[in-house]
Every structure is written in structure tokens, then in C-alpha cells.
Amino acid sequence: MSTTEPRVISHWIDGADSPSSSGRTAPVYNPATGAVQAQVALADQAEIDAAIESAQRGYQVWKTYSIAKRQTVIFAFRELLNARKRELAEIITAEHGKVVSDAMGEILRGQEVVELATGFPHLIKGAFSENASTGVDVYSLKQPLGVVGIISPFNFPAMVPMWFFPVAIAAGNAVVLKPSEKDPSAALWLAQLWKEAGLPDGVFTVLQGDKLAVDGLLHSPVVQSISFVGSTPIAQYIYETASKNGKRVQALGGAKNHMLVLPDADLDLVADQAVNAGYGAAGERCMAISVVLAVEPVADELIAKVSERIANLRIGNGAGVDGVEPDRGPLITDVHRDKVASYVDIAEADGAKIVVDGRGLKIDGHEDGFFFGPTLIDDIPITSRAYTEEIFGPVLSVVRVQTFQEGLDLINSGEFGNGTAIFTNDGGAARRFQSEVEVGMIGINVPIPVPVAYHSFGGWKASLFGDAKAYGVHGFDFFTREKAITSRWLDPATHGGINLGFPQNN
Numbered sequence: 001m002s003t004t005e006p007r008v009i010s011h012w013i014d015g016a017d018s019p020s021s022s023g024r025t026a027p028v029y030n031p032a033t034g035a036v037q038a039q040v041a042l043a044d045q046a047e048i049d050a051a052i053e054s055a056q057r058g059y060q061v062w063k064t065y066s067i068a069k070r071q072t073v074i075f076a077f078r079e080l081l082n083a084r085k086r087e088l089a090e091i092i093t094a095e096h097g098k099v100v101s102d103a104m105g106e107i108l109r110g111q112e113v114v115e116l117a118t119g120f121p122h123l124i125k126g127a128f129s130e131n132a133s134t135g136v137d138v139y140s141l142k143q144p145l146g147v148v149g150i151i152s153p154f155n156f157p158a159m160v161p162m163w164f165f166p167v168a169i170a171a172g173n174a175v176v177l178k179p180s181e182k183d184p185s186a187a188l189w190l191a192q193l194w195k196e197a198g199l200p201d202g203v204f205t206v207l208q209g210d211k212l213a214v215d216g217l218l219h220s221p222v223v224q225s226i227s228f229v230g231s232t233p234i235a236q237y238i239y240e241t242a243s244k245n246g247k248r249v250q251a252l253g254g255a256k257n258h259m260l261v262l263p264d265a266d267l268d269l270v271a272d273q274a275v276n277a278g279y280g281a282a283g284e285r286c287m288a289i290s291v292v293l294a295v296e297p298v299a300d301e302l303i304a305k306v307s308e309r310i311a312n313l314r315i316g317n318g319a320g321v322d323g324v325e326p327d328r329g330p331l332i333t334d335v336h337r338d339k340v341a342s343y344v345d346i347a348e349a350d351g352a353k354i355v356v357d358g359r360g361l362k363i364d365g366h367e368d369g370f371f372f373g374p375t376l377i378d379d380i381p382i383t384s385r386a387y388t389e390e391i392f393g394p395v396l397s398v399v400r401v402q403t404f405q406e407g408l409d410l411i412n413s414g415e416f417g418n419g420t421a422i423f424t425n426d427g428g429a430a431r432r433f434q435s436e437v438e439v440g441m442i443g444i445n446v447p448i449p450v451p452v453a454y455h456s457f458g459g460w461k462a463s464l465f466g467d468a469k470a471y472g473v474h475g476f477d478f479f480t481r482e483k484a485i486t487s488r489w490l491d492p493a494t495h496g497g498i499n500l501g502f503p504q505n506n
């Protein structure tokens with residue numbers, strides 16, 4: 001009988017693979033086949049402490065590096081990533097299930113933040129006011145926080161960590177990254193790349209784990225800040241716990257993104273974009289479109305066009321079969337697939353019409369994979385949980401509205417405020433939409449408006465807890481703290497003298 005031990009995916013501590021001795025693991029699946037391909041280590045307290053202590057040592061070294069030396073390392077990381085990103089894409093596909101070209105897409109969007117970070121000297125410059133008071137100069141420094149924690153979700157195992165760590169490291173911090181336990185290997189590949197780029201050991205640490213590891217970061221007095229991305233209930237928990245422990249925190253939560261379609265829109269463009277944004281990556285994107293608000297009389301025609309396009313979608317193993325890549329792959333786990341299915345059941349029970357039903361999809365040769373077909377729902381009641389809650393799967397619901405205002409009010413009445421899009425040729429309507437919609441990221445004839453790296457990413461309402469968005473200027477502000485210095489070098493001709501009053505400028 002074969003007694004082959006399962007492969008165990010380890011931590012990355014002190015600049016090296018660090019096998020776990022906790023005895024705790026979780027399975028890592030290949031979602032396309034349903035097979036368990038490895039176990040990931042789940043840290044215990046000793047490993048959490050070891051990771052944080054190593055990061056603290058790394059920080060002591062990194063903070064002595066000049067801006068020029070730091071920049072050299074970040075440029076080297078960018079070059080290595082650019083040259084070898086296909087390796088990373090294949091790792092993502094093997095554990096997440098998305099098609100390789102989509103994995104490449106997420107890496108490219110992460111790489112944009114690395115490229116932003118190469119220009120960090122400009123973004124962490126302080127300010128100087130000469131002669132603010134007579135003979136007195138006032139200036140401010142932007143210094144790193146120290147050890148910072150990043151906790152990421154399963155759906156973008158490379159891009160979401162890259163929203164934060166290039167900025168954090170460029171600003172002089174040491175990072176402890178706790179990836180999703182569902183696809184933990186991308187983080188290790190990135191850690192190895194940092195090593196090759198010349199980053200000192202301990203500046204980038206990967207701590208594999210579950211709630212215990214997260215709580216370890218939240219409660220450690222050494223960890224100065226937490227950057228979290230995941231579902232709303234956990235984001236809220238992270239925000240409350242980290243704040244209570246005196247940390248800086250940015251916690252990005254879930255989403256329910258609406259696309260508002262006005263009657264003057266180009267319906268072929270809308271149908272293409274609704275399919276791309278609703279079903280790409282199997283709907284497991286925080287910026288996916290989940291609801292189409294069709295301002296009548298366009299709903300029937302739009303539903304027909306979307307249905308036609310769905311019929312041509314090819315779903316299969318994201319790694320491709322015989323060199324041919326499908327349009328999209330499976331969901332992350334069977335548990336998640338069943339949860340998505342349960343929302344379609346709820347919509348049906350609540351009286352919605354299931355126009356295209358993805359439940360029970362089986363793919364030849366991949367019968368145990370976690371597949372779910374594209375699903376199109378019409379006339380979903382806005383009281384249904386399938387309308388109000390995040391589904392995070394390939395399910396697009398249509399709500400028919402009579403006016404622009406009715407659509408806008410529906411968006412604004414929702415719990416979330418991550419992304420939204422309007423499709424129209426009416427500039428005045430688009431302008432009013434951008435001004436009045438209560439959402440953080442808005443597309444005008446653009447379905448997934450993820451901002452470029454030099455703007456910042458973040459939603460409103462239950463989609464972001466905390467004041468700072470990810471990357472851009474917000475990112476550099478988040479990962480630095482300011483010191484204001486008031487200095488006087490005495491001129492031999494001047495004297496201070498005794499004055500017990502509050503300092504005044506003159």
C-alpha cells in the first residue's frame with residue numbers, strides 16, 4: 001500500500017521556506033478536478049511569534065537602507081516579476097481555478113502597483129518650511145510604521161497582496177502576509193522572488209494559517225497596521241479588533257455591484273460587458289457585476305442578447321486542455337459552489353425567473369470539479385436575499401426599472417458601495433450618476449472600473465472599513481507616519497531668553 005505523504009505548503013520566515021510543526025493543516029484543492037493536491041500549514045502561536053520576530057529583525061535592517069538601495073531592490077523585483085510572471089499565473093490557476101490568461105491579468109494589475117512603488121522616493125518626501133517663525137524652520141518626515149500585516153482573500157492570490165506590499169516595502173516597512181488558505185502558494189513564489197531581488201531576510205514573511213494566525217497578527221503589539229481584504233463580516237471584525245488594539249487598519253469587504261443601463265445605450269456593447277463582468281473569473285471578483293438594472297423598455301432585448309452570448313461560453317479546466325484555454329474555470333470549492341446554488345434556489349423560491357440555469361453543470365473529464373454554469377435571473381424581487389446579499393459566483397440578476405432615478409435609488413439603498421457602472425450615451429446622465437451614486441469606484445461605459453495604481457482602490461459603506469484605500473497616495477499615507485520637526489539653530493547674534501508663554505510665531 002502506498003504511504004506517500006501529502007505535500008505540505010509551508011511558511012516563509014527568515015528568507016526561507018519554513019516547514020510547520022504545528023500539526024495543523026487544511027486541504028488545498030485543484031478546483032478543476034476536485035482533487036486535494038496538497039495540505040497547507042496552519043500556524044500555531046509559536047510559528048506566529050517566529051514570523052513576527054523575524055519581521056521585526058528584518059525591519060531593523062531594512063530601515064537602515066538608503067532610498068537609493070531600496071529602489072534598486074524594488075526595480076529588481078519588478079524585472080524578475082515581469083520576466084517570470086507566467087510561472088506565477090500557472091500556480092494561481094492550479095489552486096484557484098481561473099484561466100491562465102485571467103491569472104496573467106491579475107498579475108499585470110499587481111505589477112502596476114510594483115511599478116508605482118519604484119517611484120516611491122517622490123511619494124515619501126516630507127515637506128520643509130524655511131523660516132516659519134523668525135530663525136525657525138519646520139519640516140516633516142514620513143517614516144515607516146515598522147512591521148505591518150496583510151491578510152488576503154482567495155480570489156486574487158497575487159494581485160490583492162500586491163495592492164499593499166510593494167508600497168509597504170518601498171516605504172521601509174517589513175511585511176507579514178497571511179494569504180488565503182485556499183490558494184497559499186502564490187505568496188511563497190513572490191517571497192522567493194523578493195529574495196532573488198535582494199530584499200533582506202525577514203522583510204517579506206509569509207505566515208500560512210487560519211483565524212489563529214489572523215488573531216495573532218491582530219493582537220501582536222509588534223504589528224503596527226493591518227491591511228485586510230475579504231468578506232464584509234470578517235472585514236468588520238478585523239477593523240474593530242485591530243482598532244481596539246491601537247493599530248492602523250484598512251479592511252476592504254464584500255460587494256454587490258450594479259450596472260445601470262439607460263435606454264439610449266448600445267445594447268450589444270452592454271451585453272458583451274455584462275457577460276464579461278458577470279461571468280469572468282466565475283464571478284469571483286469583488287468588482288464583478290452582479291445586478292443589471294435595465295431601464296425599460298430595454299430589458300427583454302438585453303436579456304435575449306446576454307442569453308445568446310452565454311450559450312457560446314466555454315467552461316472548463318483553467319489550465320486548458322490540449323493547449324486550448326476555456327473562457328472560464330470552476331469555483332474555488334464545492335462548499336462555495338453549493339452556496340452559490342443555494343442563492344439561485346432562493347431567487348427561484350422568491351418568484352424570480354431563472355432564464356439560464358447553471359446549477360448542476362458537469363464538465364466531461366472533470367466530473368468532480370467545482371463547476372457552476374453561467375446563470376441569468378430575471379425579475380428578481382429586491383426583497384430576495386439573492387438580490388440583497390453577495391453571491392460571489394457566475395450569477396447575473398436583472399431588475400427592471402422605469403427610470404434613471406429608480407435605478408440610482410436602488411444602488412444607493414444597498415449595503416455595499418464597492419463598484420458600479422452606468423452604460424449610456426447621455427453625458428449629462430453619466431455626470432449626474434457619478435455625482436450622486438454612493439459607491440467608491442464608478443465606470444462610465446466601463447464595467448470593472450478598477451483604478452490604475454496611481455489612483456487608489458476602495459469602496460464605500462460595507463465595502464471598506466477604515467479611512468485609507470489601497471495603493472496610490474492613500475497607500476503611501478497608510479504605510480508611513482509623519483513627524484513634524486520645529487528647529488532653531490541659534491544665530492550667534494540672537495538670544496532665547498526666558499518666556500513661559502505658549503510658543504508664538506513671529
Ligand code: NAD
Nearest residue numbers: 152153154179180211214229230231234252253254255286
Ligand atoms: P474571507 O473573508 O472568507 O477570507 C479572507 C481572509 O480572512 C482569509 O485570509 C481568511 O483566512 C481570513 N478569515 C476567514 N475567516 C476568518 C475569521 N473568522 N477570522 C479571522 N480571519 C478569517 O474571504 P474570501 O472568501 O477569501 O474572499 C472573498 C470575499 O472577499 C468576497 O466577499 C469578496 O467580495 C471579498 N473581496 C473584496 C475585495 C475588495 O476590494 N473589496 C477584493 C477581493 C475580494
